Amino acid sequence: MHLAYYDARKHKRNTQNQLEFELDYDVKLIELAEQIYHRTYQPKPSVVFMVNKPVKREIFAADFSDRGVHHLIYRAIYGDIEKCFINDSYSCRKNKGSLYGIKRATKFIRSATDNYQKQAFILKLDIQGYFMHIKHEVIYQKVLKILDKNKTYNGLSFELIDYLMK
Known part of the structure; x- marks a missing residue:
């Protein structure tokens, strides 16, 4: 969880969300790990903001603690997913x-x-609304086909990764 946290904070060191998490990150990481272990983890609402460059657009960013979970999953399955790109x-x-x-x-x-x-x-070109319109269930099923149900990924079971991806 600590390595995922350090990955998540790269390039986010001065954001309000990251700074608030940093104040007592050790306690928050333990709480997050316990939520994951007990299967009570729920992603928080996205942080929404506008950017003007290169064009004006609305950005939906994951809450910082959720970024840590994303990096936990990424670190676990990257090797298997990488082969498919x-x-x-x-x-x-x-x-x-x-x-x-x-x-x-x-x-x-x-x-x-x-x-x-x-x-x-x-x-x-830029496909307007591309990520907002991706069918998440299709991507989820494709990732599941790549992963081995009997394998442990960076210490995480397939079942746990499946839970976190839902």
Whole structure:
């Protein structure tokens, strides 16, 4: 739980939600672990706010304690899920990210333009409301198919991971 907490607070160190959690994080982590163990954990309502860059949009962010649970699940199943991704999926992946994506895009542009000798076009787009409209049950079922019901994941049973993902 502590490692998941440290992962969750990366890049969130100065948010109000994280700072409030930090005040007595050791007690809160124990309470959260007990809730998970006793199967009484319930996610809190999302924190909603607006951002203006690059475009104005409404953001729904998980409460900080829920981020810890997300990272607990992520740390447990990452290895099994990672195998299923295509190479050109970059977000939240070890040894990937924005820089890797930029390098891959540069490689594709060089290839498409014959090393910048020919014209090529790039389509940049944003699918409005994409994450809000994802069918969560479909994703949940796909993840369940990847996981082994008889395996322990980073000390967590399949049954516990299943409970937390619901």
